[in-house]
Amino acid sequence: MLKTEIRQAIDPRHAKTLDTAALRKEFLMEDLFIEGRINLVYSHLDRMIVGGAVPDANALELKAAKETGTPGFLDRREAVIVNVGDEGTISVGGTDHALGNRDMLYVGMGAGALIFSGKGARFYILSAPAHRALPTRLVRIADAKRLDLGDRATSNERSIFQFVHPDVMESCQLVVGMTKLAGGSVWNTMPAHVHDRRSEAYLYFDLPEDQRVFHFMGEPSETRHLVVKNEQAILSPGWSVHCGAGTASYTFIWAMAGDNMDYRDVDMVKMEDLQ
Ligand SMILES: O=C[C@H](O)[C@@H](O)CC(=O)C(=O)O
Numbered sequence: 001m002l003k004t005e006i007r008q009a010i011d012p013r014h015a016k017t018l019d020t021a022a023l024r025k026e027f028l029m030e031d032l033f034i035e036g037r038i039n040l041v042y043s044h045l046d047r048m049i050v051g052g053a054v055p056d057a058n059a060l061e062l063k064a065a066k067e068t069g070t071p072g073f074l075d076r077r078e079a080v081i082v083n084v085g086d087e088g089t090i091s092v093g094g095t096d097h098a099l100g101n102r103d104m105l106y107v108g109m110g111a112g113a114l115i116f117s118g119k120g121a122r123f124y125i126l127s128a129p130a131h132r133a134l135p136t137r138l139v140r141i142a143d144a145k146r147l148d149l150g151d152r153a154t155s156n157e158r159s160i161f162q163f164v165h166p167d168v169m170e171s172c173q174l175v176v177g178m179t180k181l182a183g184g185s186v187w188n189t190m191p192a193h194v195h196d197r198r199s200e201a202y203l204y205f206d207l208p209e210d211q212r213v214f215h216f217m218g219e220p221s222e223t224r225h226l227v228v229k230n231e232q233a234i235l236s237p238g239w240s241v242h243c244g245a246g247t248a249s250y251t252f253i254w255a256m257a258g259d260n261m262d263y264r265d266v267d268m269v270k271m272e273d274l275q
C-alpha cells in the first residue's frame, strides 16, 4: 500500500511565523515507517522524495506515484535506499539485492519498479530527479569514505560515512551518507552551516525510544527546534541550518540534492551570528 504526501517549499519569512505544530507539519516526517506500507513525502525542496518501506510477510512494490507524472517512478529519477532494519531484499529489473543493516542501494534512472521484501527490514527511501541513467550499485559501509570530525570536549565527536558521493561512485544529484556519534557525544553539524545550493533531509535513528534529538533549523538569526524521535526525518531548505543535540547518542542519514555535489561547499555560520 502506497501513500504519498506533498510538502510545499517554504519561504523563511513564512517559516519564522509558525508555531510548534505548524513547524512540525512542514518540516518533520513522523510516520515514514509503518509495517505493510510504503509512505512517501514528495517535497518541493529540490523535488526530493523521502520515504519508508516496511515489508511484512508480503513484498511491497513501488512502481509509480502520480506526483512524478511519469508512468514509472524511476523513469526520470534516481533513488537511494538504505536499510535501517534487519536483512532484506530489493529487487530491481529482475535482480535481487540483499541489504544488511546500514547498506545502501543506488538505483539509476530507468531501472524500473522497486520490490521490497524481508520481514524485519526497514527501508529508508530517497529520490531526486536525474538526467541520465547510471548503474545500480550496492554500497556497504566498508566502501564508504570516512571522515572523522569534532571533538569529545565539545560533545560533537562523530564519524561521517560518505556512501553516495563523487569520491565513491557516480550519481546525478543525490549525495547520501551516514553520521555516527561517538559514545558520549550528542551534537551533530555544530558549528552549523547552510548551503543554498542544496536541500537536505535527515533521518535520525539508533536512538532509544525514550530519548529525543533536539533538531535545530531556521535561518541562523531565527533558529527554531523540532523534538525528534527515533526513525523520524526532517526536511532542511537551503536557507536553514540543520544540526541537532540528542539526549543520547544516535546515528543519522543525511541526503542532499541541488545544484552541486560538493560536500565541502557550505557556508559556515559563526557562533556569534546564531540566534
Ligand atoms: O552538508 C552536510 C550535511 O549537513 C551533513 O553531512 C553534516 C553531518 O553529517 C555532520 O556534520 O555531522
Ligand SMILES: [Zn+2]
Pocket: 193, 194, 195, 200, 242, 266
Ligand atoms: Zn548540510
